[in-house]
Amino acid sequence: MKSVTKPQAPGWKSIPMGGVITEPGNSEKYETGDWRTMRPVWSAKKCINCLLCWVSCPDAAIVAKDGKIVSFDYKHCKGCGICARECPPKVKAITMVNETEFEEQEG
Amino acid sequence: MGKRVALTGNEATALAMRQINPDVVAAYPITPQTDIVQYFSQFVADGQVKTEFVTVESEHSAMSATVGAAAAGARAMTATSSQGLALMWEVVYIAASLRLPIVMPVVNRALSAPINIHCDHSDTMGARDSGWIQLYSENAQEAYDNLIQAVRIAEHQDVRLPVMVCQDGFITSHGLDSIEILEDAEVQRFIGELKPSYPLLDPEHPVTIGALDLQNWYLEHKRQQAEAMKNALRVIPEVAAEYAKLTGREYGYFEKYRLDDAEIGLVALNSSAGTIKAEIDELRNSGVKVGLLKPRVFRPLPAKELREALLHLKVIGVLDRADSFSAFGGPLFTEIRSALYGAQIPVLDFIYGLGGRDFTMTDAGNIVEKLAKVARDGKVEEPITYYGVRE
Amino acid sequence: MPTLKEISGRPEILAPGHRMCAGCGAPVVVRQIMKALREDEHVVVGNATGCLEVSTTIYPFTSWRCSWIHNAFENAAATLSGVEAAYRSLKRQGKVKAEFKFIAFGGDGGTYDIGLQSLSGAMERGHKMVYVCYDNGAYMNTGIQRSSATPLGADTTTSPVGKVIPGKTRPRKDLTEIMAAHNIPYVAQVAPSHWNDLVTKVRKALDADGPAFINALAPCPRGWRYDSADTIEMCRLAVETCFWPLYEVVDGKVKVTVKPREKKPVRAFLEAQGRFKHLFEPQNERIIDEIQAIVDAKWANLLARSEQA
Numbered sequence: 001m002k003s004v005t006k007p008q009a010p011g012w013k014s015i016p017m018g019g020v021i022t023e024p025g026n027s028e029k030y031e032t033g034d035w036r037t038m039r040p041v042w043s044a045k046k047c048i049n050c051l052l053c054w055v056s057c058p059d060a061a062i063v064a065k066d067g068k069i070v071s072f073d074y075k076h077c078k079g080c081g082i083c084a085r086e087c088p089p090k091v092k093a094i095t096m097v098n099e100t101e102f103e104e105q106e107g
Numbered sequence: 108m109g110k111r112v113a114l115t116g117n118e119a120t121a122l123a124m125r126q127i128n129p130d131v132v133a134a135y136p137i138t139p140q141t142d143i144v145q146y147f148s149q150f151v152a153d154g155q156v157k158t159e160f161v162t163v164e165s166e167h168s169a170m171s172a173t174v175g176a177a178a179a180g181a182r183a184m185t186a187t188s189s190q191g192l193a194l195m196w197e198v199v200y201i202a203a204s205l206r207l208p209i210v211m212p213v214v215n216r217a218l219s220a221p222i223n224i225h226c227d228h229s230d231t232m233g234a235r236d237s238g239w240i241q242l243y244s245e246n247a248q249e250a251y252d253n254l255i256q257a258v259r260i261a262e263h264q265d266v267r268l269p270v271m272v273c274q275d276g277f278i279t280s281h282g283l284d285s286i287e288i289l290e291d292a293e294v295q296r297f298i299g300e301l302k303p304s305y306p307l308l309d310p311e312h313p314v315t316i317g318a319l320d321l322q323n324w325y326l327e328h329k330r331q332q333a334e335a336m337k338n339a340l341r342v343i344p345e346v347a348a349e350y351a352k353l354t355g356r357e358y359g360y361f362e363k364y365r366l367d368d369a370e371i372g373l374v375a376l377n378s379s380a381g382t383i384k385a386e387i388d389e390l391r392n393s394g395v396k397v398g399l400l401k402p403r404v405f406r407p408l409p410a411k412e413l414r415e416a417l418l419h420l421k422v423i424g425v426l427d428r429a430d431s432f433s434a435f436g437g438p439l440f441t442e443i444r445s446a447l448y449g450a451q452i453p454v455l456d457f458i459y460g461l462g463g464r465d466f467t468m469t470d471a472g473n474i475v476e477k478l479a480k481v482a483r484d485g486k487v488e489e490p491i492t493y494y495g496v497r498e
Numbered sequence: 499m500p501t502l503k504e505i506s507g508r509p510e511i512l513a514p515g516h517r518m519c520a521g522c523g524a525p526v527v528v529r530q531i532m533k534a535l536r537e538d539e540h541v542v543v544g545n546a547t548g549c550l551e552v553s554t555t556i557y558p559f560t561s562w563r564c565s566w567i568h569n570a571f572e573n574a575a576a577t578l579s580g581v582e583a584a585y586r587s588l589k590r591q592g593k594v595k596a597e598f599k600f601i602a603f604g605g606d607g608g609t610y611d612i613g614l615q616s617l618s619g620a621m622e623r624g625h626k627m628v629y630v631c632y633d634n635g636a637y638m639n640t641g642i643q644r645s646s647a648t649p650l651g652a653d654t655t656t657s658p659v660g661k662v663i664p665g666k667t668r669p670r671k672d673l674t675e676i677m678a679a680h681n682i683p684y685v686a687q688v689a690p691s692h693w694n695d696l697v698t699k700v701r702k703a704l705d706a707d708g709p710a711f712i713n714a715l716a717p718c719p720r721g722w723r724y725d726s727a728d729t730i731e732m733c734r735l736a737v738e739t740c741f742w743p744l745y746e747v748v749d750g751k752v753k754v755t756v757k758p759r760e761k762k763p764v765r766a767f768l769e770a771q772g773r774f775k776h777l778f779e780p781q782n783e784r785i786i787d788e789i790q791a792i793v794d795a796k797w798a799n800l801l802a803r804s805e806q807a
Contacts, residue, residue, distance in 0.1 A: 012327035017267060017335070018206035019328045020305045021315035021555065025563035027515030030556075035520060051502035055693045056730045058525040060514045067503030076514035080521030080719075081727030096727075130587040133580055159587040161579060164619030168576035171569055171616065175544070175580025178567050180594075181587055183580070197570055307565040307581055308588060310540045310596035317545075317568035318555035 028076075032059065036079030038096040042072055046093035053083035053094060109289045109354065116244075116279035119251040119286055120186070120212045120272075121146035125156055126294035127210075127258055130181035130301075133161035133172035137191040138224045139276040140214040144186065166191035170198035177207035178316050180306025182258070184209065188276060189216035189230045196234075202269045203238025204332060205316060206304065208261035209269040211239075212254060215377065215428075216276040217462045225463020226276040228376060232429040232438045238332055240270040240339055241406040243376045245362075247284035250274040252356055253403070255289070258298045259346045265338040267304060275378040277463065289354065297353060336407045343404055360409035362401040363416060365391060369398030371478045372417055374443055375426040376402055379459075379466050383426075386471035397475050402439070410446040417447060422482040423454045424474050426494075430458050436491045453487045459494040470495065500697050505533040509563065511541070516561040517553040521726025523716035523733070524550050524632045526690045528603065531630060531714070532564075534700035540564065541599045542585075544578030546608030547571035549639040550632065572612040575620035575629055578602045582625045599704055600627035605716075606647035607637040610673050621680045621709045628703040631673065632716035642721040646671040649741075650792065651785040652773045654721070659776045664785060669792055677711040678747040684710035686746035686755075691733035695744055695755050702746070715742045723772025735767040740797040741789075745804065752803040761797070764790045 016022055047069055054062045054069060061077040063070050084094040114122065121143045124132070136144045151160040161176075163169045169185045176183035187195060192213060202209050213231050217223040231241060242257060244250040250272060257270040274280055289297075305314045320328060340360075347358040364384050366372060373383055380401035390397050400416055417423060425444075427437025435441060440456035447454065457474055460466045474494065481487055511532035518525050528550065535541055542565045545551040551568045554561040569577040578600050588594040604613050609631040617629060636654050637643040644657040650669040653659045657666035678685045684706040688696040696714070703710035717732040719725065724732060736742035737756060741764055744756035765786060768774040777785050 009323065012330040012334075015324075015327060015331075015558075016305065017328075017331050018204065018305075018316070019318055019320045019324070019557055020205075021318055021558060021560040022305065022312065023558075023560070024313040024315070025513035025561060027554070027556075027559040027561040028513050030515040030517075030559050032515060032517060051506055054506055055502055055530065056526055056690065057529075058518060058520075058522050058729075059516070060510050060512065060529060064506040067506055073514060078520035080729070081725070082521055082526075082729055085727040086730050130591070131580060131583045133583070157587065157591060159583040161583045162623065163576060163579075164615060164622070167573060168579075168616050168619055171573035171576035172580030172583065174569050175567065175577035175582075176584040176587075177580075179542070179581040179584035179588075181584035183584070198573065201569055307542045307567060308585055308594050308596075308598060309565075310598075313563060313565040315555050315560035315562055315566045318557040318560060319552045320557045324557050 031075045032078050033075045036077060037099055038079045038081060039074070039099055039102060040072060040077065040079065040081070040083050040094045041097050042069070043093045046091055048091050050088065052086045052088070056082050056086045058082065109287045111285060111287050113283055113285050114247055115142070115281050115283055116247040116250045116274045117142035117214065117281065118146060119247040120254060122288065123251045123254040124184060125150045126289065126291050127184070127255065127298060128156050128295070129158050129184045131159045131161065131173070131176035131183040132185065133163050133169045133176065133183070134185045135163050135166045135169045135191060137166070137188045139216055139280045140186050140188040140191070142280070143212060166194040167198060170195040170202060173209050174198060174202050174205065174207055177209050178205065179308050180303035182301045184211065186212040188214045189218055192230045192234060193218060199234055199237045199239065206267040206332070206335065207269060208267055210254065210257045210261055211269065211271050212250070213271045213273045214276045214280045215273050223462040226278050227428045227461045227463065229429040231271060231273050232431070234271065235406055235438060238268065239406060240268055242270060242272050243403055243405055244272060244274045244279065245377055245380045245401060246279055248286040250279060251286060251288065252350065252354070252358065255294055255297060256346050256350050256358065260339060260343055262301055263342045266335050266342050268335050268339060273377065278378040287354070293353065297350070340407045340409060358403060360402070360404045360412050361416065362403065364399040364401065366398030366400055366416065369396050370421040371395070371397040371475055371482060372400060372420040372423045373397070373426060373474065374400045374402065374423065374439060376405070376428065376439065379426060379428065382466055382468055383471045386468040386475070389468070390472065390475060395475060395479065408442055408446070413443065413446040417443070418450055420452055422478045423452055424478045425454060425456050426474070427456055427458045428460045430461070440491070453481050454490070455481065455487060456491040457494040458491070464495060499694060505697060508533050508535070508537065511563050512554065513561045513563055515559065517556060518549060519720060521719045521729050522549070523634060523690065523718060523729045526729065527632050527714045527716045530690050530693050530696050531601065531700050534697045534704060535599065538597065539599050540596050541601055542567065542578070542581050544574045544581065544600070544602040546574035546604035546613055548605035548608050550603055550605065552639060571608055573616045574602045574604045574608060574613060575617040578627050579620040579623060579625040582627050602627060602629045604629070604631055605638070606631060606633040606635060607645045610647045610671050611645050618680065621677065621682050621711065624708050626708060628700065628710045628712060630712045630714055632714050634716045634718040634721060636721050638718045638721045647673065650789050651777050653776060654773070664776055664782045674713045681750060682710065683708045683749055684746070687713045687742065687744055689715040689733040689737055689742055689744060691730045691737060692744055692756055699746055721773065724770055728770065732770065735762070735770055738762045739764045739767040740793050741767045743797060743800055745800055752800060754800055754804040764793050
């Protein structure tokens with residue numbers, strides 16, 4: 001989570017002119033997950049797949065497949081907490097947990 | 108070979124635009140460019156062009172829409188004058204930096220304030236560092252020829268820079284001139300098809316144009332731009348040579364008029380050059396060895412060639428139809444002096460004709476007389492003067 | 499009416515890895531808007547200078563999986579009008595075959611203020627494009643300066659609360675109505691708390707025979723001063739208090755699309771945000787009454803016009 005993909009830095013002769021970017025959506029390589037102080041922890045068991053978290057995520061960091069939540073993209077999740085707040089109160093499938101707890105766990 | 112017709116500078120420009128037949132024109136009327144927009148509107152209304160004509164609400168939007176159209180992959184043009192160019196300012200730089208091959212006729216007019224609708228070069232001279240190629244035209248013929256060549260120059264793969272084609276407001280734009288024009292098909296064959304570099308409208312290759320360019324990259328992109336300007340120095344004569352084959356009309360970086368054996372040299376842009384040529388003929392008859400250099404390509408500046416063309420002179424008078432308010436002379440003067448760096452030739456600047464003040468053969472003669480005195484005495488009392496101003 | 503299951507299968511045009519703040523409302527708006535596109539539709543996005551533009555395209559990275567152009571601050575509409583004109587020209591000539599839609603994004607600074615002329619011109623000229631204003635009620639990119647979209651009483655860095663002036667002294671400009679007055683085929687106000695309403699409206703905008711304007715509420719945790727988790731909640735409060743009514747104007751006919759079950763007092767929206775904190779001091783309470791009066795008048799007006807239609 002600490003590493004940010006650093007681009008090679010080519011010279012002026014080998015980059016497209018005018019600052020055009022020819023690789024659509026390549027910001028995926030840029031990881032914003034290390035901004036996070038709180039991590040959304042998702043329980044597949046509790047989740048009812050209403051997708052309200054998915055539609056409210058600013059970072060497209062909740063991965064849905066065939067109408068079901070399959071995972072959270074921690075490389076990009078900034079930990080804003082919108083998903084946990086939007087998860088219906090009766091479901092509460094997402095809990096925000098301080099990142100320090102994971103640091104301790106993950107050593 | 109083409110046929111001969113009587114047209115004003117604006118008519119010749121609008122005609123060239125019709126023959127270029129751009130995909131998109133976005134323009135806004137302003138004196139003295141207005142005719143161009145009106146004539147072109149009529150071509151659109153009569154179905155003579157395939158152009159989408161965008162009648163924008165300002166020049167800022169004119170240049171913005173032209174940038175959008177060019178980025179989309181279209182051959183795009185606009186036209187303006189004076190305050191219109193000033194209002195476009197921000198986007199003029201962006202057009203060049205995004206490397207969009209836009210072609211824009213500019214009918215030179217003084218900048219406000221006080222408001223004035225007549226000719227001087229303060230508008231385009233202000234844009235001289237915007238990254239646009241600038242071609243200057245003495246008369247309607249040159250305005251026509253330069254505009255057609257500009258398409259090829261702008262769109263050349265090694266250049267991809269926008270081009271301004273300048274002509275004098277009212278003097279050229281509204282003066283009737285006899286010019287030779289090409290057939291529509293000849294123009295189309297000469298300019299060819301545009302092959303856009305990174306078109307937005309390519310569904311297979313989406314592109315991001317106009318990203319935030321920070322400290323790590325901006326310098327590299329500016330360096331590319333500088334290289335494109337250098338490349339333009341190579342491409343402009345190549346295009347001119349092809350054009351000469353088609354028309355018999357030769358264009359260089361500049362025109363030399365009785366300059367090679369001259370002792371006194373004048374340097375002047377656009378319509379005044381015609382006046383000066385007539386006066387030179389008179390003076391030559393009475394034995395005064397005077398000649399003229401009329402720059403056509405001001406950006407990029409062909410500094411080496413300018414130097415070579417001027418180095419043999421005893422004295423040089425630069426005529427600036429704009430001041431840069433630098434207290435160090437007008438824009439043409441500073442460039443010419445810079446090109447002549449180290450040469451021991453007195454160079455004088457005559458700032459003249461601002462706001463359309465008339466410039467006659469007598470005026471040209473008066474300036475030559477002052478230069479002749481400097482050549483004789485070897486003394487320059489005041490290198491920068493405001494010619495014709497009432498004290 | 500689309501279902502979330504359906505739209506979750508559509509392409510994600512705005513890739514992650516952008517650098518908008520955590521909890522920012524703008525990328526939520528953008529994601530939802532792009533979900534209104536059909537699979538077979540290509541799109542060119544025009545973006546005014548602002549948070550969205552700088553944070554999604556930091557060279558050499560872009561979050562856009564579609565073609566995208568940024569020109570300057572005030573000219574997103576004019577720029578995209580040029581792209582759209584090029585499309586019509588090249589399509590007619592057979593040089594472009596694919597179907598394209600055109601969507602412009604500008605913040606409230608780039609739309610209500612500096613870009614208003616460019617927008618007005620493009621709408622009047624009839625370019626087939628959807629202009630989306632993501633309205634966060636201030637110049638957030640440069641550090642929360644007031645715009646003409648900033649609500650009455652809000653504390654910003656250029657309408658700060660001081661000893662004699664209690665925040666912004668003027669009510670906000672009603673841009674949605676100004677755009678409706680252009681008599682374009684489609685105008686609507688949306689909020690990402692009501693994704694279904696939003697996606698439905700954007701689809702109508704994309705299908706309109708001419709220009710469309712969408713004003714989207716995009717809360718800013720930094721500028722509004724609330725917890726980043728509450729972005730969607732802020733939208734809900736804005737809708738439920740009728741501070742931000744959800745309605746559309748189709749060929750001149752007004753329709754309120756979401757009527758709150760119970761219209762909450764505007765205090766509920768204001769008290770959730772730090773930028774209005776000073777309004778709850780006794781000497782400033784009259785400003786809350788003023789805001790309530792503005793909200794009530796607008797809501798009554800909308801309901802009356804909606805019922806007539």
